Amino acid sequence: MNVPRSLRNAGALVVVLGLIAPVHASDAPAGPQWLRAPRERGPLAGTFAFDGHASWGLDTAIPLGRPGAAGGSRSRYALGMSIAGRGIDGSQDLRVAALMDGRRNRSGLWLGAAGAGSATPGGRLHVGAGLWRSFAPVELEAGVVTSAVEGRHNEIVSWRYPQYPDSMNLRDTSTVQAVGYNGLATTAQTALRWHRGRVELGTIGGVTLGEGNSLRRWGQATLHFRTTPRLLVLAAYGQRPPASLAFDPTARPRTMVGAQLALWASPGWAMAGALTASVSDWRAQVRDGRLVAFVRSRDARRVELVGDFTDWTPVRLTALEGGWWTGTFEVAPGLHQVQVRLDDGPWRVPPRLPHTTGEFAGEAGVIVVD
Amino acid sequence: MSLRPALLLACALAFATTAHAAPSDEERLRARLSPEVADRVLVVVRSASDQGLPTRGLVARALEGESRHAPAAAILDAVARQASALSAARRALGPGARDAEIEAGAAALLGGVPEDTLTSLRHVRTSGSLVIPLVVLADLVARGVPTPQASETVLAATRAGAGDPELLRMRERVNQRITKGEAPPGATREGLRELLLRTPWEQRRPPPGGSAKGNSP
Numbered sequence: 001m002n003v004p005r006s007l008r009n010a011g012a013l014v015v016v017l018g019l020i021a022p023v024h025a026s027d028a029p030a031g032p033q034w035l036r037a038p039r040e041r042g043p044l045a046g047t048f049a050f051d052g053h054a055s056w057g058l059d060t061a062i063p064l065g066r067p068g069a070a071g072g073s074r075s076r077y078a079l080g081m082s083i084a085g086r087g088i089d090g091s092q093d094l095r096v097a098a099l100m101d102g103r104r105n106r107s108g109l110w111l112g113a114a115g116a117g118s119a120t121p122g123g124r125l126h127v128g129a130g131l132w133r134s135f136a137p138v139e140l141e142a143g144v145v146t147s148a149v150e151g152r153h154n155e156i157v158s159w160r161y162p163q164y165p166d167s168m169n170l171r172d173t174s175t176v177q178a179v180g181y182n183g184l185a186t187t188a189q190t191a192l193r194w195h196r197g198r199v200e201l202g203t204i205g206g207v208t209l210g211e212g213n214s215l216r217r218w219g220q221a222t223l224h225f226r227t228t229p230r231l232l233v234l235a236a237y238g239q240r241p242p243a244s245l246a247f248d249p250t251a252r253p254r255t256m257v258g259a260q261l262a263l264w265a266s267p268g269w270a271m272a273g274a275l276t277a278s279v280s281d282w283r284a285q286v287r288d289g290r291l292v293a294f295v296r297s298r299d300a301r302r303v304e305l306v307g308d309f310t311d312w313t314p315v316r317l318t319a320l321e322g323g324w325w326t327g328t329f330e331v332a333p334g335l336h337q338v339q340v341r342l343d344d345g346p347w348r349v350p351p352r353l354p355h356t357t358g359e360f361a362g363e364a365g366v367i368v369v370d
Numbered sequence: 371m372s373l374r375p376a377l378l379l380a381c382a383l384a385f386a387t388t389a390h391a392a393p394s395d396e397e398r399l400r401a402r403l404s405p406e407v408a409d410r411v412l413v414v415v416r417s418a419s420d421q422g423l424p425t426r427g428l429v430a431r432a433l434e435g436e437s438r439h440a441p442a443a444a445i446l447d448a449v450a451r452q453a454s455a456l457s458a459a460r461r462a463l464g465p466g467a468r469d470a471e472i473e474a475g476a477a478a479l480l481g482g483v484p485e486d487t488l489t490s491l492r493h494v495r496t497s498g499s500l501v502i503p504l505v506v507l508a509d510l511v512a513r514g515v516p517t518p519q520a521s522e523t524v525l526a527a528t529r530a531g532a533g534d535p536e537l538l539r540m541r542e543r544v545n546q547r548i549t550k551g552e553a554p555p556g557a558t559r560e561g562l563r564e565l566l567l568r569t570p571w572e573q574r575r576p577p578p579g580g581s582a583k584g585n586s587p
Contacts, residue, residue, distance in 0.1 A: 308430035311398060312437035334426065335473040335501065354509035354541060357481040359431060359448045360438040363512050366477075366505050368470065 031108055032132055032141050032193065033200050033224050033232075034248045035080070035101050042230075042264040047084070047250055049234060049258025055093070057084035059249035061101070077102045080112075082249040097126075097247045106134045106298065110143075114246035124148055126246040136298070141191040141204075145243040146184060149210065155179040185210040187243035200224040208241050216241065224250075232260040277301075277342045280323070282350035286369055291331040293338070295350060298323030300342040307338035307367075314341065337364035395429045402433055407442045414453050423456045424469040427476065455479045462488035463500065474504035481511040487521040494528045502534035503527075506541045513545065514554040523562045530566055540565040 047057040059082035078101045086093040099112030109131040116124050130143025158174035189206030205219035220238035227233055237255045245251045250260060281296035295303050295317060303325040304314040310329060317325035337356060339347040346362075349355055353365030393401070395415060399408045411432045415425045431452045435445035459475030460467055462485040467475070475488050487507070491500055503524050510520035527537055540561045547557035 306437070308427070308434070311402070312430065312434040314437075332426065334424070334470045335477070335505070337430075352542065352545075354505050354538075355512035356477045356505075356508050357512050359452075359480075360434055360440050360444075366509070368501055368505065 031103060031134065032139065032191070033195070033202075034250050035103075035108065035110060035132070042262045044264060045249075045260050045262040047234070047258060047260040049252050049256045051236075051252045051254040051256030053086050055084065055086045055252060055256075055258075057082060057249040059083075076104075080110075082247075084249055095242075095246060097249075099128075099247050106136075108132055110247070112247045116242065116246070124150060126243050128243070128247055137194055137196050139191075139193045139195070141193070143189050145187045145189070145246060147187065147243045147246075148182070149185045150180065150182045153179060153181060183210070185243065187241060189244050195224075198226040204240065204244070206244065208243060218244075220251075222251075230262045232262075234258040234260060277345070279340060279342065279348070279351055282340075282352055282365075284367060286331065289330065289332075291329045291336075291367070291369065293317070293327050293329065294320075295325045295340055296323050297325065297342055300325075302343055304341045305338065306341075306347065307364075308336055309338075331367075331369050333369050336367045336369060338367055339364050395425065399429060399432060402436045403445070404442065407432075407445060410446055411449050414449050418453050418456060421457065421460075423453070423460060424473055427456070427473050428452055451480065452476065458485055459488060461485070463492050467492075468499070468501075470501045471499060471504065474501045474508070478504050478508040478511070481508045482517050483507055483511060483521060484517070487525070490521075490525055491528060494525060499534075502537055506537045509541055510544065510554075510558060513548055515544075515558045516555060519555055519558060523558050527562060527565050532565055536565055536568070 043062075044058070044060045047059070049055050049057075059080065061078045061080040064077040064079055080099045080101055081097070083094070083096045085095070093116070095114060095116040097112055097114035099110050101110045102108055109129070111129045112127070114126040114128070116126075125148040126145050127147075128143055128145035130141060132139055132141040154176050155178075156174055157177050158172065185208055187206055187208040189204060191202055191204040193200055193202035195201070200223070202222045202224075203219065204222065205217070208216045208218065210216065218239050218241055220236050220240045222237075223235040225233045232250075234250055235257050236252060239255075240251055240253055242253065245253060250258070252258070277297055277299035279295055279297050279300075281294075283294040285292045291309065293305060295305070297303055303317045303319075305317055305327055306312050306314050307329070309331045315327055315329070317327040319325055337358075338350060338353070339361070340350050341347050349363050349365040353367065355363045356366050358364045396408075396412060399411055399415075402408075403411065411428070415428050418425050418428055428449055432445055432449050435448055440448075455476035456472055458479055459472045462479075463471055463475050478488065479485065488500075488504070491503055491507075495503065507520055507524045510523065511517055515523070524537070527540060532540070543564060544554075544557045544561035547560060548554050552560075
């Protein structure tokens with residue numbers, strides 16, 4: 001097996017970190033770094049890396065659907081595009097990719113197609129699909145990529161002809177010719193990642209089944225460290241085949257160090273409307289004249305509540321485990337109005353509550369206390 | 371100490387403790403609003419109180435305006451509209467209407483529901499609380515269901531004997547359909563159809579003036 005022992009140790013470390021890390025309200029969005037990056041750092045980023053050769057990449061993502069319609073646990077979609085190459089002029093190993101990224105709060109899937117230049121080994125066309133699931137702080141990802149490959153291999157051509165005229169003795173002649181071929185190769189891969197705060201550790205490994213049923217195992221360990229909202233430091237140890245690199249603009253085929261720079265990391269960016277934190281659930285209990293409100297939002301860093309029972313003064317809720325936030329309020333029997341806000345975003349109606357037309361700030365949710 | 375002075379003292383202490391624990395409406399308004407605005411809001415609040423209307427919503431409306439940094443004129447307009455809606459709701463629901471019903475009725479009126487819908491609801495459900503039907507009605511209107519259709523839907527469901535849980539379930543189903551992209555009128559029609567299919571005939575309320583049999587909540 002080609003996977004080095006150190007790589008297997010890195011995988012074990014990720015599993016152990018996942019098991020011992022306390023599970024609490026996550027302060028980072030879920031999903032693989034390479035898919036969630038546009039959400040964190042803006043619409044466009046450049047990646048520069050050195051793995052023995054200088055290489056570069058540019059990637060962007062465009063939100064699809066109505067901005068701001070990300071309430072509840074509804075799916076959100078984005079179209080991602082990337083281009084990457086080696087060398088200063090980019091003429092070597094050029095590859096372009098487009099993918100559709102659909103996500104819910106803790107899971108998602110992607111479908112993509114990628115092409116590579118004629119000088120790129122390992123396939124000119126890749127079609128892939130994958131899915132991921134977050135069990136914060138650990139994430140699992142799996143994917144399959146089918147590649148149209150072309151290459152040359154040596155083929156022995158032999159024929160026989162009579163050694164002499166009118167003779168039955170045949171002369172055996174064999175020659176070796178380089179023959180081009182087209183075929184398909186399939187790469188199956190799984191990744192295990194652990195992320196907390198600014199750090200993400202991961203391992204990715206898989207097998208590539210190619211022409212002639214040749215099987216190749218491969219693996220790579222990765223480290224991502226976000227130094228600022230605009231700068232992500234990258235490092236990798238091990239190998240990844242071209243099919244696995246095709247859709248990930250931060251990935252490189254060999255052990256490398258690099259950095260990703262995003263120039264437009266601003267909360268006002270258009271993507272923020274489509275991929276903002278969302279409230280997935282709301283519960284309320286009344287005990288002894290006190291309303292205990294529970295709001296669920298795994299991706300929010302801060303959750304606030306206002307209502308007539310707070311005199312419309314925002315009250316910050318307390319984080320609990322599992323993405324839940326809570327607060328306790330004195331309430332009188334009767335009809336009450338309530339709104340919640342995530343990360344200083346717009347005030348919104350908690351899920352499943354009846355709406356009522358608001359006077360000053362949109363609609364509010366209605367609570368009836370007996 | 372005789373019993374009567376002791377009781378008076380206990381009541382006075384209880385009143386003083388309550389007054390200290392929860393600031394009065396006037397104190398809350400004066401703490402947040404300018405003196406002129408607070409005075410004008412208090413005039414509306416006292417007038418509503420004299421009419422026997424619930425005033426909690428009026429105070430909350432003024433404080434909401436202050437929290438949202440609304441100009442004084444907008445705050446006073448909103449409070450006046452709320453007071454007018456409370457008065458109209460009580461008129462439509464009858465003098466026996468409870469505070470929560472009046473507040474829910476006022477919210478529906480402010481959403482654009484006509485007064486006669488509230489009166490019709492009272493005739494359909496004579497003995498039970500109208501809070502949930504009114505909340506559902508206001509919710510449908512807020513979600514874009516045309517007001518006449520929303521009114522007809524809640525009236526038809528209530529007339530069919532649907533209790534509060536059934537009405538809330540219908541609201542939830544309509545909401546789910548609208549969220550999935552269905553047009554509000556179609557979603558509401560479907561929600562009512564499902565409710566009527568699930569409500570057994572024996573539970574259905576007879577029309578007003580008929581037999582007294584029904585399932586009052």
